[in-house]
Amino acid sequence: MHIQVSTKYMTMLECFSSETRVKMIELLNNGPMSIKELAEALGLSSAIVTKHIQKMEEGGLIKTESLSGTRGSPKMCSIAIDSLTLQLRSVAPDPAVEAATKYTVEIPIGQYSDYAVKPTCGLASESKILGLVDDPRYFSNPERMNAAHLWFGSGYVEYRIPNYLHAAQTAEQLDISLELCSEAPSYNENWPSDISFFINDIEVGVWTCPGDFGSKRGALTPAWWQLGTQNGLLKSLSIQESGTFLDGVKLSNVTIKDVGLKLGEDFRFKLASLETARHCGGISLFGKHFGNYKQDITVNVYYKDRSKAD
Template sequence: MIKASADPQWLPLYDALASDVRLHIIRMLSEQSMNNKDLAERLGLSGAIVSMHVKKLQAAGIVTSAMVRKDGGTHKMNALAVPGVEVLFPHVRQETRTFHEVVVPVGHYNDHEVYPTCGLATTSKMIGQFDDPRFFLDPERVQASILWFGRGFVEYRLPNFLLSSQQLEEIEISLEIGSEAPGVNRDWPSDITFSLNQKELGVWTSPGDSGEGRGALTPAWWTDQVNQYGFLKLIQIREDGTYLDGQRMSAVGLHDLAVQRNQWTLRLEVKEDAAHVGGLTLYGAGFGNYNQDIVFRTYYRSM
């Protein structure tokens, strides 16, 4: 997240956002990474003009570009470098929020039940073989930076660092996630259920398993024909309900959770009887478009 202010140093950022074309580029890159040629074709503009717009977005820190292998050649692929921009005005006093943060690698699950298509990989190699659930028990799984399955669940146990003198105000969970199609298919909906401490928070329908263009962080050895990147989702649980990317997902609030003293239990699941059984892919640091693992925060105030 870029946190800008009214200082003149941020003028390149504001200039980068002051263009319909550049805003359109941001929207397209939020869906998939693209090279300048693809952007030019979609926008109906010349390559030189698109290159100028991309350079402005790069200078502002909004877009990052990297050379990747694709279709037998090397291409300079563009992707969003940040999930958003926040502008802080000097006359607005910002309240400092205190929180505990736990960052969980995607392979550090404590329980699972998965069905093909499925698999795991580190940033350097596959763990075991494709479509063999037994490798989800392999001790090397803790090194995984991506995992996927057709249906089932993975469950993580995280430490609860809240003290008796700290009042929980909000829980925030951030992760990059998407569907799991055989190969890739951007039109492959999947109903993914999020649960915390055995309480269902709600269901998000992933639109597909993106793969038109490589992810910004996709390792060079990773083939083009499988999962590339997902969607960065932000879950917020407050007293009045659960929100996904700022939109209310359910009425489940903090008071509905059975808070355990020492741990939180987070489950990500595609149920067998879901309307859309389209699987789940979870991207960690080193894969996808966002260089992060599962980020779990508990905001609190001292009593």
């Protein structure tokens, strides 16, 4: 996330004025925790911790969710964003994005249009394993549409992003948000994986994920799941006129014009763990009923409409 330092964001900025709140962020960096767990770790009362959490939730740094199933179920807290970049000096806004409108689509992680994967691999819905673990054939299982979690040791999955633009509209920016991590047998939080992002077969960048996270249960991961991996990192990929960015940090010089978005054709988005990569550590992908973030693959297409400008 990238913000301009101003009074508009005072609630968020005030979250960092307390050492206690910073310590909470440090604790939550290891995974979701309940109010009670945070209170015990900090040596504070649950009432005080609740007030701090409410402040950070209002500022957009923390999100909370009550676990269902039992009376008096605990409220779980987790970090809402992976990074925050502060812009101190004012800069002129990007005129293309300022003038653009957008449409948003959310693509279920099981709704891939193509794949080629190798073990370790598998799919799981909110309630069960789909097919057999480590058998790539089940990636063709019609039940894959219900997948809330999928994983593979190498290979790729590709998704089709609907292109709703007409002749007078031009794509100015493509933003994709998703939760993912590496894929190790069981789990290994020190398991780097070079994850490649492609748009229309053009590699827009590579991100090295540090590991496969399983030491703490994901806030949304169902109780029946026992296979190791619990949650990923929420990453935001943005292909713009000036290059490609991941969480606001420039990833490559590939621009929105380079990826060949064509009128009447879907945008193809591919996630790959290439066997030729330095760190071929696989990919684990999470939907809205697994991991820490209640979302599937969220896509925002920003575009300029010349018919309205005229």
